[in-house]
Amino acid sequence: MEPDLFTAAAEDRQLKDPSSSPLAVRMRPRTLDEVVGQQHLLKPGAPLRRLVGEGSGGPAGPSSVILWGPPGIGKTTLAYVVSLATQKRFVELSAITAGVKEVRAVIDGARRASGGYGKETVLFLDEIHRFSKAQQDSLLPAVENRWVTLIAATTENPYFSIISPLLSRSLLLTLESLTDDDLRSLVHRALTEERGLGGAVTLAGDAEAHLLRIAGGxxxxxxxxxxxxxxxxxxxGEEEITLETVEETVDRAAVKYDRDGDQHYDVASALIKSIRGSDVDAALHYLARMIEAGEDPRFIARRLMISASEDIGLADPTALPTAVAAAQAVAMIGFPEAALTLSHATIALALAPKSNAATNAIFAAQADVRKGMAGPVPAHLRDGHYKGAAKLGHAQGYVYPHDVPGAIAAQQYAPDAVQGRHYYEPTRYGAEARYADVVEKVRERLRGDGASEPRS
Structure with missing residues (x-):
């Protein structure tokens, strides 16, 4: 069986009746010049140009390429364009459904096509990070012997998800998310070009803005x-696509939210204040508005990390690790799945006990520093790791806390100007109640008027 015959037949049908194909298929780039975005890889002399042989005397580029980037930015399209530009067969496999058997079948077919038809093959392997080490090992002979040009796609860091032998034999290209300007250019081409909609309709400005938001890059x-x-x-019978028409057809209302205007800051503020107020339902509402409006998930994650320290602090010490983990996950998976992670973190923060003691503590300390209440570091706390320090009295008389019972030494740590100032005033909410019990005992020990007992 020769897979290329089926590919050729499908392409022939599309050429004879292109209108039968979906718009996304009809607008698929045919050359690198038609690709939107990824300009760092497409300028003259850039990696993708060299990959197809432009400016290098022929397409004798690497036999393996790894495309790393978020979902929906055209990794499959780039592989297809490379196959067209180099006049090679294009075979696509997904690591979700394919295994070693399917990979070997494609490689065997590529060797037959090369020997019998003189036609080389581009093997596009989507989500290669889902392959096990053994499955990735099965690709090495084909890459080393150039039986195929392997173009593999991954949304995960290839240094963690792809075996070193394959990574070292590959050209790693990092793809960037498509911007609104990239998508706008593509939409305008689709509206006007003959293979697209051929000028049959126009697109109202507010309808375009809504369409770009729901596209999510x-x-x-x-x-x-x-x-x-x-x-x-x-x-x-309308010649213009209105906002109402877009809302009807995609079944999603336009969210009044300008990522560069008042709504951006108002809704973000409402999200944080709802979390601070422990209204989990209101917080989820504002989170949903931001997601549906196409807000950058990294912006949302940053706000949640700030909230974890500003409004929860030590009342729930797990709040900040939860928010940080959410931010890391969002950076790795992107939308739409990132919505689940942001919901997880938002619910956890909204229902956590609240304390702004950590916030007030640093603000109070900063206020004293700004007033000039600093003063020299006590001599016994200064660095003593240099010749002559002892003569200056530096580090002399310092009591090593681990050498005393309870590991708290009665000695002065703060400069004279702020000695005795208390910045941290813990609440009795959640886990911070423990710190409220501990902090006064610690202060007593530091003053030298507490009993010699272990730290609780």
Missing amino acids: DARRALTALEAAAGAALSK
Whole structure:
């Protein structure tokens, strides 16, 4: 069986009747010049240009390429364009459903095609990070012997998810998320080009803004929504796609939210204040508004990390690790799945006991420093690790806390100007109640008027 025959037949049908294909397929780039975004890889002399042989005297590039980037930014499209530019067969496998057997079948087919038809093969392997070490090992002979040009895609850090032998034999290209300007350019081309909608409809400004928001940086999603909206408009005899038409066809209302305007800050403020007020339902509402409006998930995650320290602090010591873990997960998975992680963190923070004691403590300490209440570091706390320090009295008389019962030595730590000032005033909420019990005992010991007992 020769897979290339089926590919050729499908392409032939599309050429004879291109209107039968979805808009996203019709607008698929045919050359690197038609690719939107990834300009750092597409400028003259850049890696993708060299990969297809531009400016190098022929396409004798690497036999393996790894495309690393978030979902929906065109990794499959880039592999397809490379196959067209180099006039090679294009075979696609997904690591989710394929195994070693399927990979070997493709490699065997590539060797037959090369020997019998003189046609080389591009093997696009999506989500390669889902392959085990043994499965990735099975690709090495084909890469080393150039039986195929392997283009593998991953959304996870390849240094952690791809075996070293394959990584060392590959050209690693890091792809960036598509911007609104990238998607806008693609949408305008789809509206005007003959293989697209051929000028049959126009797109109102507010409808375009909504379409770009719901696309979430995904080119296919943007074109699919545009095609549905165009069909709905034409069926009603309208030559312009309105906001109402886009809302109807994609079944999603436009959220009044300007990422560069007042709504951005108002909704973000409402999210944090709802978390601070422990209203989990209100917090989830504002989180949903930000997500549906296409807010950068990293911005949301940053706000949650701030909230964990500002409004919860030591009342729940797990709040900050939860928010940090959410931010790390969001950076790795992106939307739409990142919504689940942000919901997880938002609920945890909203229902956590609250304390702003840590916030008040640093603000009070900073206020004293700004007033000039600093003063020299006590001599016994100064650095004594240099010749002559003892003559200056530095580090002399310092009591090593681990050498005394309870590991708290009665000695002065703060400068004279702020000695006796108490910045941290713990609450009795949640886990911070323990710190409220401990802090006064510790202060007594430091003053030298507490009993010699272990720290609780």
